[in-house]
Amino acid sequence: MKKNSVHMLDEVVAGRLERALGYRFANRSLLALALTHSSWANEGGSLRQHNERLEFLGDAVLELAVSKELFERFTRLREGELTRLRSQLVSTPSLARLARSLDLGRALFMGRGEERQGGRDRDAVLSDAFEAVLAAVYEDGGFAAAHACVRKLFSPLWPKREDASPRHKDFKTLLQEIMQQRYRDRPLYRLLASHGPEHAKVFEVVVSLPDGREYAACGTSCKKAEQEAARLALEAEQAPPQATAR
Template identity: 50%
Template sequence: MNYLNLEEFEKKLGYHFADKHLLLLALTHSSYANENKKGSHENNERLEFLGDAVLDMVVSEYMYRKFPEMPEGELTKLRAAVVCEGSLAGLSRKLGVGRNLFLGKGEESTGGRNRDSILADAFEAIIGAVCMDGGIEAASAYVMRFMENQIAQTKTNFRNLDCKTHLQEIIQKISKVPVHYAIVDEKGPDHNKVFVAEVTHEGKVLGQGSGKSKKEAEQNAANAALEKMKV
């Protein structure tokens, strides 16, 4: 069942539509349009197409300016993590998009209001609707209301997943000599040991970190080095 209150929903979105039809269209799933004999354009798929392109452009430009030292490959990976289906669906849930969707009975009965693919598509469709209603500047501002924090969080988690690789890629820009990791200390009893690792490059200590395993210690040492480099 759709619970849409336009004024209340616009407050959550942080954007006031001059053309309310665009917002309604952004929330109209193809299953609802089909069941209600609407035209082929009377669903959110075209707005989703536009919103997807706007989202990629806005996020790409922001990351290009924000992270000048990040290589193209890493920018691509980060953008993919930021605008992935799960990420966009999560933002939709925070906004309460699901409860406001116009869905067909079939999608309704099979849990469509909480399906990641439908929620992510609707999030992009709303971006498309904002772009059509207020132009690219309004759409950019709307996107970054949600994405600035999302990018920062994703970058931290993304980098921490493999700090060693990220550090090596940075060092490779300036030197052909690889970084070296060494366990320099072990603390505590055998059943609760803490390892301390150092990462060095050409004899210079770049960072030190500790962990419950040698791998964790090395990752934390790499992260410490990245923090010092402010990348």
């Protein structure tokens, strides 16, 4: 890590977050990095690092930790039901809610422009910060520590056994179920491009179906763009066939 590339974290803020996480960092600079938004780094110059790499890692750590917890809690649920539960738990609104419970928005190092635009309370920013903090725990203490944090922080969100199967499904889950039933295969998502400044990026994603059809969509995060692409694919699935000209 480059010298002076990460902002010093206030002792009171660090202690408050560690108590809320149930984890004490050996290397608090990881926590400081997790709380550093790209807008702060961009305004401060090229030496400053930010949390996007940790966010990338945290996304994978979170998915594994939630998957393991659901697998152990709901031994009778099938793969499709577990997938739906996980999708709801790791959704952007769900993670933003947890980030607000930790007051992550107030703790973020953020550029003035992003802050003026309401970045400290934006769901996408908060959910990304939550994933970055979890990655920091993982890097500092390993998967067992990260899993323990997930178990603790998600405690208000774990469904009860009697309502383990949710009534509402997101677009990606619905599309995957249809494709698995029809083709015994799943849709694939890939990032085509991203546009705009760091504090207001737009991501373009395409979903490829097993039969070769593709649907592209944009969103303010990869997750939102994927959901929109899945929604477009579902609309096409449900649309009546068009009459061909004779």
